[in-house]
Amino acid sequence: MKTLREIRKNAIHQLEGAASDHAQLDVDLLLAAALGLNKLDIILEPDREVNQKQVTFFDNMLIRRLAREPMSQILGKKDFWNHSFTVNRHCLTPRPDSETLIESALKAISDKKAVLHILDLGTGSGCLLLSLMSELPNSIGVGIDISDKALAIAKTNAKRLGLLERCEFIQSDWAEQLPASAKFDIILCNPPYIAEAEKRDLAPDVRDYEPHMALFADNNGCREYERLAEIIPALGQAGTHVFLEIGHTQGQSVLAIFNKTVAKNIRIIPDLAGRDRCVALNL
Ligand SMILES: C[S@@+](CC[C@H](N)C(=O)[O-])C[C@H]1O[C@@H](n2cnc3c(N)ncnc32)[C@H](O)[C@@H]1O
Numbered sequence: 001m002k003t004l005r006e007i008r009k010n011a012i013h014q015l016e017g018a019a020s021d022h023a024q025l026d027v028d029l030l031l032a033a034a035l036g037l038n039k040l041d042i043i044l045e046p047d048r049e050v051n052q053k054q055v056t057f058f059d060n061m062l063i064r065r066l067a068r069e070p071m072s073q074i075l076g077k078k079d080f081w082n083h084s085f086t087v088n089r090h091c092l093t094p095r096p097d098s099e100t101l102i103e104s105a106l107k108a109i110s111d112k113k114a115v116l117h118i119l120d121l122g123t124g125s126g127c128l129l130l131s132l133m134s135e136l137p138n139s140i141g142v143g144i145d146i147s148d149k150a151l152a153i154a155k156t157n158a159k160r161l162g163l164l165e166r167c168e169f170i171q172s173d174w175a176e177q178l179p180a181s182a183k184f185d186i187i188l189c190n191p192p193y194i195a196e197a198e199k200r201d202l203a204p205d206v207r208d209y210e211p212h213m214a215l216f217a218d219n220n221g222c223r224e225y226e227r228l229a230e231i232i233p234a235l236g237q238a239g240t241h242v243f244l245e246i247g248h249t250q251g252q253s254v255l256a257i258f259n260k261t262v263a264k265n266i267r268i269i270p271d272l273a274g275r276d277r278c279v280a281l282n283l
Pocket of ligand 1: 122123125127
């Protein structure tokens, strides 16, 4: 039988050769998953013997990581805000930067116990909608996505977090399938915003594994903001709060797009790294 020390050393060496930025961390997380241990045990018990079944399980995950599949997809989960979200190749892996939208929304809402109607356009894994709903105990949510496979993941997450009864998921091209009478108090949206020209600069982990309909947009990445600017004003009422994620170079372009609408109080909010990450506005 092999020991953890041998397996770990060999795997780190292989992953470093495959240009992984976090070879050691990745190997420890994969070993922990294969052995049903936590990451610390992997480091603290180097002489632990690993049986053949566990070695095979680990090797299969390592092969996937060597091919640059994202850790989130191999492990099937990703932490976001205060929860762990189920993810797969049909939804975008939640990014820490997107927590800027949750923080901004919570700052803007004074009565957290109110019955608030929340809309999440392009819900993907449901991470934005469900994280915000988990902080607003009487909120009611609608998550929209054009991808039925992404919606299946969002529903799984809603069920796991005990929020399914308070929310609904609709397959739609943005608001097309919503009744004209639907009005929301909070609208969240992280649309696709990467310009096609930037595709070749993306890490293979993203470019080759994440759904392209979650990533890319025409007009230098701004096409969906233009469409959303036409749709969003009809989805709220006076005072509705809107939070849109943006690429860090897109602040002024998105501001200009929404300046042409009835929106008020349009502002750019930075993420924790100080880069432009969110355009917030009121209807
Ligand atoms: C950048 S991802 C955001 C996913 C999730 N909200 C998050 O923040 O991790 C964009 C999402 O919008 C969806 N999408 C793209 N175009 C759409 C459209 N026209 N109508 C509805 N959803 C769309 C994609 O399928 C994808 O799930």
